[in-house]
Amino acid sequence: MIYLFTGNGKGKTTAAIGTGIRAVGAGLSVLMVQFMKVKELSSEYRVLEKLERFDVVSFGREGFYLPEEELEKNPQLKEKGFKPFSRIDYQLAEEGIEYVKNAVLNEKYNLYILDELCVALYYGLLNENSVKKMLTDSGKDFDFILTGRYAPQWLIDISDLVTEMKDIKHPLNKGMKAKKGLDF
Amino acid sequence: MIYLFTGNGKGKTTAAIGTGIRAVGAGLSVLMVQFMKVKELSSEYRVLEKLERFDVVSFGREGFYLPEEELEKNPQLKEKGFKPFSRIDYQLAEEGIEYVKNAVLNEKYNLYILDELCVALYYGLLNENSVKKMLTDSGKDFDFILTGRYAPQWLIDISDLVTEMKDIKHPLNKGMKAKKGLDF
Numbered sequence: 001m002i003y004l005f006t007g008n009g010k011g012k013t014t015a016a017i018g019t020g021i022r023a024v025g026a027g028l029s030v031l032m033v034q035f036m037k038v039k040e041l042s043s044e045y046r047v048l049e050k051l052e053r054f055d056v057v058s059f060g061r062e063g064f065y066l067p068e069e070e071l072e073k074n075p076q077l078k079e080k081g082f083k084p085f086s087r088i089d090y091q092l093a094e095e096g097i098e099y100v101k102n103a104v105l106n107e108k109y110n111l112y113i114l115d116e117l118c119v120a121l122y123y124g125l126l127n128e129n130s131v132k133k134m135l136t137d138s139g140k141d142f143d144f145i146l147t148g149r150y151a152p153q154w155l156i157d158i159s160d161l162v163t164e165m166k167d168i169k170h171p172l173n174k175g176m177k178a179k180k181g182l183d184f
Numbered sequence: 185m186i187y188l189f190t191g192n193g194k195g196k197t198t199a200a201i202g203t204g205i206r207a208v209g210a211g212l213s214v215l216m217v218q219f220m221k222v223k224e225l226s227s228e229y230r231v232l233e234k235l236e237r238f239d240v241v242s243f244g245r246e247g248f249y250l251p252e253e254e255l256e257k258n259p260q261l262k263e264k265g266f267k268p269f270s271r272i273d274y275q276l277a278e279e280g281i282e283y284v285k286n287a288v289l290n291e292k293y294n295l296y297i298l299d300e301l302c303v304a305l306y307y308g309l310l311n312e313n314s315v316k317k318m319l320t321d322s323g324k325d326f327d328f329i330l331t332g333r334y335a336p337q338w339l340i341d342i343s344d345l346v347t348e349m350k351d352i353k354h355p356l357n358k359g360m361k362a363k364k365g366l367d368f
Contacts, residue, residue, distance in 0.1 A: 001355065001363070005195055009347035010187070014202025015195035018228070019366060021205065022198065025227035026365030043209035044202070051231065110365070143366060160360075162352035163193035169346040171185065176344075181210030181294070182187070182203060182327060 002135060002144045004159040006118055006151035009167035010183075016113045016145045017044055024054050028110035031103055033096050034058035035120040035148075036065070036089075043181055055109075059096035065089055067123050085125070093125035101134055110142050118148030118155065132158070186319060186328045188343040190302055190335035193351035194367075200297045200329045201228055208237050212294035215287055217280050218242035219304040219332075220249070220273075227365055239293070243280035249273055251307050269309070277309035285318055288326070295327050302332030302339065316342070 003019070005012040020030040030053060039045045039058035048054050068084040071077050096114075103109055120126045135144060136158060146155065156162050178184055187203070189196040204214040214237060223229045223242035232238050252268040255261050280298075287293055304310045319328060320342055330339065340346050362368055 001366070003194070003366070007347075007350070010345060011189055011195060011199035011202075011347045011349065014206065015199040015349075016202070017205055018198025018201035019195075021201055021231050022226070022228040022368075023365040025230035025232075028365045042206070044206040046209035047205050047235065048209075143363075156352065159353060160355045161194060162354075163195045164350040164352050165195065165199075166191070166348040166350050168340065168348050169343060171344045179185070179327075181207040181212045182185070184206075 001161065002146065002159040004118075004151055004155060004162045005145065005147045005165060006149055006156075006162065007164035007166050008149050009165035010170070011165045012147040012149070013115055014044075015163070015165070016115060016147050017048070019145055020048075020054055020111060020113055021051075023111045024051060029053040029108070030055070030111045030113065031100070031109040032056045032113040032115055033100050034060065034115040035093055035096050035125070036060040036116050038062050042184055057096075057099060059092040059099070061088065061092065070123075085123070090125055093120050094127075096120075097126060097130060097134065104134070104142070107141070111145065112142065113145045114147070116148040117146045118151040120148070121152060121155070122148075122150035128152075128154070185324075185345065186330065186343040188302075188335055188339060188346045189329065189331045189349060190333060190340075190346065191348035191350050192333050193349035194354070195349045196331040196333070197299055198228075199347070199349070200299060200331050201232070203329060204232075204238055204295060204297055205235075207295045208235060213237040213292070214239070214295045214297065215284070215293040216240045216297040216299055217284050218244065218299040219277055219280050219309070220244040220300050222246050226368055241280075241283060243276040243283070245272065245276065254307075269307070274309055277304050278311075280304075281310060281314060281318065288318070291325070293326060295329065297329045298331070300332040301330045302335040304332070305336060305339070306332075306334035312336070312338070 037058050037060045039056050064082045221244045223240050248266045
């Protein structure tokens with residue numbers, strides 16, 4: 001089965017992690033592959049790395065990066081510290097997909113969490129056809145959880161379960177800062 | 185801060201658990217109080233019970249219970265195995281709130297997850313004023329995460345962050361069974 005957690009609200013990655021915890025508790029093994037993130041920068045990694053059967057691998061680098069065109073369209077993003085993608089970002093994302101393909105091929109896990117996959121697709125870091133092929137060619141003895149805002153329609157179409165995490169109210173809109181332990 | 189995860193889609197409890205894992209990783213301590221659930225029946229409990237600083241207490245009993253009026257209105261629910269609430273269900277829910285109040289009073293945790301609180305309120309197992317008082321009288325040195333569908337407007341109003349988990353696509357709608365390790 002393919003589960004998809006998308007939308008602009010809080011709770012996508014944490015719902016994937018919570019489901020991963022549930023899977024481990026049921027005796028299953030989990031691989032979480034993170035795109036555009038550095039696992040060591042998240043608080044949850046300190047707990048997850050100690051769990052048996054919950055592996056985390058991240059394919060991002062420190063800092064905030066977006067496509068050059070996005071930054072040209074929204075110059076205020078540059079002021080906020082965003083920098084343009086460079087070759088390494090595309091390479092990292094592609095390595096992430098290769099990592100998953102290889103694990104799937106060797107039937108290493110029961111549940112594959114592809115965190116921020118939708119964002120990596122949206123910003124063109126990943127090739128649509130290669131991701132689609134991996135998700136649909138795979139056998140059915142294991143499950144995928146995909147997360148990230150901006151899920152494309154084709155991803156919704158091939159998913160079995162889709163939840164939209166919809167932002168109804170958010171303190172960051174009121175200028176409050178993200179809080180360690182809750183938000184990252 | 186009060187975080188609220190509501191809506192009819194999957195991911196509310198798992199997002200709360202994932203955020204709890206994040207909090208533990210950041211060195212905080214977490215209490216999860218579950219209403220209308222038995223913790224031992226969930227796969228995730230086998231992992232959570234082994235974590236330091238993540239306590240889980242549940243105030244429900246095995247089986248599926250709803251208010252008598254709901255069952256009268258929807259007789260097919262009885263055929264599905266739902267039984268009417270009895271005195272014990274009200275007592276258990278109230279004990280759950282007392283347990284939280286006591287822990288809050290003794291400043292025992294940094295994060296309090298009240299799982300299925302909205303459902304317990306919706307079905308009248310809990311007194312609205314008593315819950316409201318507990319949530320708003322409390323100091324600001326700790327955070328709440330509330331989950332469950334049917335969040336009342338007053339709960340949305342007093343929450344700082346609200347995400348609606350919206351069901352876009354769900355395999356159970358197509359008659360597929362819930363899967364151990366992913367759904368419970």
